[in-house]
Amino acid sequence: MIPTTPTAQLALDTIYQRPTQGIPSWLLNIMEHSIIERLAGVQPGEYARNPVDVYRAMQVAIGTCLMDQWIPENPISMGEHGYQGASRGATTGAETVIVDGMVIDSPEDVVGHLETFVFPRLTAAVRDFDESAYVQEIIQRERQLQQTIGPTMLKSPYGIVSFPGFAYGTYGYVNYFSAYALYPEVMERHFALQADLAVKKNRAAARAVVEGGLPPLVRLDHDMADSRGTLVRIDTLDKIWFPHFARSIEPCLKAGIKMIWHCDGNLMEMVPRLLDCGLVGFQGFQYEDGMDYERICRMKTRDGDDLIIIAGVSVTRTLPKGTPSDVKRELDWLVANGPKTGLFLGASSSITPGVPWENIKTLVEGLKYYREHGRKQA
Secondary structure, three states: OOOOOHHHHHHHHHHOOOOOOOOOEEOOOEOOHHHHHHHHOOOOOHHHHOHHHHHHHHHHHHOOOEEOOOOOOHHHHEEOOEEOOOOOOOOOOOOOOEEOOEEOOOHHHHHHHHHHHHHHHHHHHHHHOOHHHHHHHHHHHHHHHHHHHOOOOEEOOEOOOOOOOOOHHHHOHHHHHHHHHHOHHHHHHHHHHHHHHHHHHHHHHHHHHHHHOOOOEEEEOOOOEEOOEEOOOHHHHHHHOHHHHHHHHHHHHHOOOEEEEEOOOOOOOOHHHHHHHOOOEEEOOOHHHOOOHHHHHHOEOOOOOEOEEEEEEOOOOHHHHOOHHHHHHHHHHHHHHOOOOOEEEEEOOOEOOOOOHHHHHHHHHHHHHHHHHOOOOO
16 A cells, blocks of 8 residues: 655655655665664664664655665664775676586677576576466565555565666676677577566566556666776667667556666667667765766657656765755755656765765755745745
8 A cells, every 4th residue: 555644655756756755865865874764763782783774764864755675774784984895796696606516707608608507597587487476476575565664655566677787797897798798699589588587577577667556667777887888788688788778668657667777887879779769767876986966857758758767976976075055056956956756855876974974964954945945935
């Protein structure tokens, strides 16, 4: 059941791009334990003892209206000086990458593993997919999460829309992207099989949203760029990735689900292509890397509508390195240049340890101001 509190209703109206008096706040994933506790109004050390309740209390206290990714224990991996996890994977410093007992030390190893293990698994997954079971799994999970976060926040689905992705997390950057360059036909086969499964899963996801009465907004999340641009040449994506991405999301488009893209790095070359595929907006702008917020917000969907934008104060520049005046100025800029309907406000990504309290306080106060007053300038 969709909650009807003023903050949740503000989020829902914004998803449907109805005129609103205020601008809703998106979740803030603050990683420093002492700040989480300060905002939640609990004693020092309480977050580590009771992360779910304290994290939820923080979101309620700061006025979060829309919650998609529920990650209350994510800051547990952070200490005073940043990430302190012990595990090392293919992209986090592993000396040797081993997958299914196979050492991955060359692009040929990537191809061998895909053909020996991954392609047969994907083929079997397509054959054996149980649509009805997946529909119920999504509905039950999302309803439970809505109950967990409480009535003041609207829980929109997260992670239910499937599409082909890069496998650098499995094989490591060098091995995977070397294989991508040398064996494009194998890469396209991988994207095609992922898309075959995604079509089936997305039919189920579309049913879950409609039958479960879930909010029709989903954020797609897959890092495909760095500060210089896309991780591979855009013309290769046009040839072997975008066609399979487009057919993957078609069932969700037909069901009226609004999909936006989480942006890391400089994704400007992908922006118009994602809109052409049917996406309706974006979240997570790294302005310093060349993401042109003002230009993006002037763009339209392929149906000619304004975009849905989750705009955020920069977590890599303004929040950690700026002043409270800089935070307020950037919030005002985001509002002034954002779409007239469909705008949410927050931070551009997770807020890591070390951000000055005064900057976070100014951000929280600014979000409250815009929730209550809308576009009226302070």
